[in-house]
Amino acid sequence: AQTVTQSQPEMSVQEAETVTLSCTYDTSENNYYLFWYKQPPSRQMILVIRQEAYKQQNATENRFSVNFQKAAKSFSLKISDSQLGDTAMYFCAFTNSGAGSYQLTFGKGTKLSVIP
Amino acid sequence: GAGVSQSPSNKVTEKGKDVELRCDPISGHTALYWYRQSLGQGLEFLIYFQGNSAPDKSGLPSDRFSAERTGGSVSTLTIQRTQQEDSAVYLCASSATGVFGYTFGSGTRLTVV
Numbered sequence A: 001a002q003t004v005t006q007s008q009p010e011m012s013v014q015e016a017e018t019v020t021l022s023c024t025y026d027t028s029e030n031n032y033y034l035f036w037y038k039q040p041p042s043r044q045m046i047l048v049i050r051q052e053a054y055k056q057q058n059a060t061e062n063r064f065s066v067n068f069q070k071a072a073k074s075f076s077l078k079i080s081d082s083q084l085g086d087t088a089m090y091f092c093a094f095t096n097s098g099a100g101s102y103q104l105t106f107g108k109g110t111k112l113s114v115i116p
Numbered sequence B: 001g002a003g004v005s006q007s008p009s010n011k012v013t014e015k016g017k018d019v020e021l022r023c024d025p026i027s028g029h030t031a032l033y034w035y036r037q038s039l040g041q042g043l044e045f046l047i048y049f050q051g052n053s054a055p056d057k058s059g060l061p062s063d064r065f066s067a068e069r070t071g072g073s074v075s076t077l078t079i080q081r082t083q084q085e086d087s088a089v090y091l092c093a094s095s096a097t098g099v100f101g102y103t104f105g106s107g108t109r110l111t112v113v
Helices: none
Strands: A004-007 A010-014 A019-021 A024-027 A034-041 A046-052 A064-069 A076-081 A088-096 A110-115 B004-005 B011-012 B018-023 B031-037 B042-050 B065-068 B075-079 B087-093 B108-112
Touching: A004 A088, A010 A019, A010 A024, A024 A076, A034 A064, A034 A076, A034 B031, A046 A076, A046 B075, A110 B018, B004 B087, B011 B018, B018 B087, B018 B108, B031 B075, B042 B075, B075 B087
Parallel strands: A010 A110, B011 B108
Antiparallel strands: A004 A024, A019 A076, A034 A046, A034 A088, A064 A076, A088 A110, B004 B018, B018 B075, B031 B042, B031 B087, B065 B075, B087 B108
């Protein structure tokens, strides 16, 4: 069974600074996908960034980037130039590309607070 | 619709009562998922529907939980004889393009008293 671990229950960062959220996962699969989702108080899960395991290049989406270390099974999220609107719960998620249902396995989340 | 719609937004029920939670996916999305988010926990997969195929019920925690999807569109998650441990946010998601096309609703917060 796959597991996803987020070791930082809460983090804070000053506005305009950079913060890194950690995620590790455990799987015996070779092909899979990794995601970071953001959940604001509205409760709706919003996709921040995704990474295909077969791609060595780290994904980047504007201020968000990942550090994907396949051998270490690590998938951290870096948020640059933090903004007040980044305050939310962040969840790391995994799915096995061989699973037809693409059900997601989530970590327990990191609560990020951006301080003005 | 423009997004995934879930109703009710909040539900308070007495222990032992049955509840029904509704999910209206994005039109044309063939895949529909239910997840449960308990306090301080990540999301836990419950059930998956894909078109007219038999649903993947592997995540349902007990036989008190059931779900159906009518006409390949609206889905209802039913919890019978609710228990306090059923208190959670129940999130629905739909997708047209597999893993890259997930769109989540805003969930139903269920409180069992």
